[in-house]
Amino acid sequence: MGKRCSAGRKKMRMRAVVLERPGVLKMIDKDYPEIEDDEVLVKVCVCGICGSDLHAYNGASPDIQPPIVLGHEFTGVIVETGGSVQNLQVGERVCVNPLITCGQCFFCLIHQDNRCQKIGVLGCQIDGAFAEYVAVKAKRVYRLPSNVSCEEGALLEPLAVAVHAVRHTLRGMVNSAAVFGVGAVGNLVIQVLKNLNVPLIIAVDVLSWRLDLAKKMGATTVLNARHEDVVKKILALTNGLGADASFEVAGQRLALEQALEGTRKGGYIALIGLHEEENVPLPLATVTFKELSIIGNAVYDNTDFETALELLKTRKVNPTPLITHVFPLEEASKAFEVLTRRSEPAVKVLLRISQEG
Numbered sequence: 001m002g003k004r005c006s007a008g009r010k011k012m013r014m015r016a017v018v019l020e021r022p023g024v025l026k027m028i029d030k031d032y033p034e035i036e037d038d039e040v041l042v043k044v045c046v047c048g049i050c051g052s053d054l055h056a057y058n059g060a061s062p063d064i065q066p067p068i069v070l071g072h073e074f075t076g077v078i079v080e081t082g083g084s085v086q087n088l089q090v091g092e093r094v095c096v097n098p099l100i101t102c103g104q105c106f107f108c109l110i111h112q113d114n115r116c117q118k119i120g121v122l123g124c125q126i127d128g129a130f131a132e133y134v135a136v137k138a139k140r141v142y143r144l145p146s147n148v149s150c151e152e153g154a155l156l157e158p159l160a161v162a163v164h165a166v167r168h169t170l171r172g173m174v175n176s177a178a179v180f181g182v183g184a185v186g187n188l189v190i191q192v193l194k195n196l197n198v199p200l201i202i203a204v205d206v207l208s209w210r211l212d213l214a215k216k217m218g219a220t221t222v223l224n225a226r227h228e229d230v231v232k233k234i235l236a237l238t239n240g241l242g243a244d245a246s247f248e249v250a251g252q253r254l255a256l257e258q259a260l261e262g263t264r265k266g267g268y269i270a271l272i273g274l275h276e277e278e279n280v281p282l283p284l285a286t287v288t289f290k291e292l293s294i295i296g297n298a299v300y301d302n303t304d305f306e307t308a309l310e311l312l313k314t315r316k317v318n319p320t321p322l323i324t325h326v327f328p329l330e331e332a333s334k335a336f337e338v339l340t341r342r343s344e345p346a347v348k349v350l351l352r353i354s355q356e357g
């Protein structure tokens with residue numbers, strides 16, 4: 001039996017937005033979640049919309065099957081704690097690492113949570129935070145520092161993705177990096193690289209307003225792939241060698257090709273973006289003769305999440321310029337349309353689910 005805060009919720013039903021089938025989001029009324037002994041119940045304040053949510057909305061995600069309540073980038077307030085939860089209190093503002101792991105496999109036992117044999121993500125395989133309440137394991141809950149707002153805290157998860165990709169890809173210091181695709185994660189990669197004092201950070205995108213944003217976030221050079229010969233420019237900026245490392249965040253075949261050409265011999269290419277194309281051709285001879293390391297990156301582990309939290313707390317990363325829209329939960333469909341239609345500049349779109357926090 002949990003320790004309850006009756007002020008947090010009075011009714012036994014809650015509102016949630018379910019992805020019924022691709023392209024169809026519907027507001028529903030459902031039972032609020034029961035918590036286990038090692039869980040807490042979080043009243044959701046803010047939840048971000050991720051690229052992976054968009055893939056699911058577009059019917060292009062192999063890992064997310066509707067009907068499901070999406071949402072894994074969220075902050076909230078604890079309204080109930082399970083019987084065995086010691087270190088968290090009702091009323092605390094928190095953010096949540098949404099990974100679901102088995103805790104028993106080879107990788108879990110060596111603390112590589114992102115490689116768990118049975119890995120899942122809250123809001124991807126089980127109902128997530130486009131809802132008023134979510135039950136989460138206490139060990140995945142982090143207290144939100146008082147100087148971090150619920151909106152900023154909702155960017156902790158994508159920041160952890162960026163932290164992981166940079167840490168996992170770079171073997172030692174680099175002098176130049178190219179980031180292909182500067183949406184939320186691409187821009188957060190730029191901020192992480194800036195914190196590592198990488199002197200040359202090249203942002204590549206096809207939208208000029210996104211490149212303006214990348215400049216604000218710390219890119220030293222921006223290249224518009226629609227108007228410029230990206231590879232030629234990168235080579236010119238790096239004494240004809242190519243960048244030490246490239247981050248492919250766009251999930252586009254062309255960006256991958258440019259990364260392969262624009263990275264120096266012996267350099268690193270981080271794959272972060274999800275390609276909707278099932279099979280993307282890879283020129284293996286280029287990889288072999290240039291001795292490139294192509295490195296896949298999947299989510300983050302606890303250390304990455306903690307590093308991301310520290311970067312927010314110390315204000316070394318400022319995610320606020322990335323937040324372009326905030327909609328109430330009722331307008332979730334509109335929020336997804338803004339991201340899908342791209343009729344106006346949108347980077348990180350958030351849903352404000354409750355006014356608490």
Ligand SMILES: [Zn+2]
Nearest residue numbers: 050073157158
């Ligand atoms: Zn995400």
Ligand SMILES: [Zn+2]
Nearest residue numbers: 102105108116
């Ligand atoms: Zn496991």
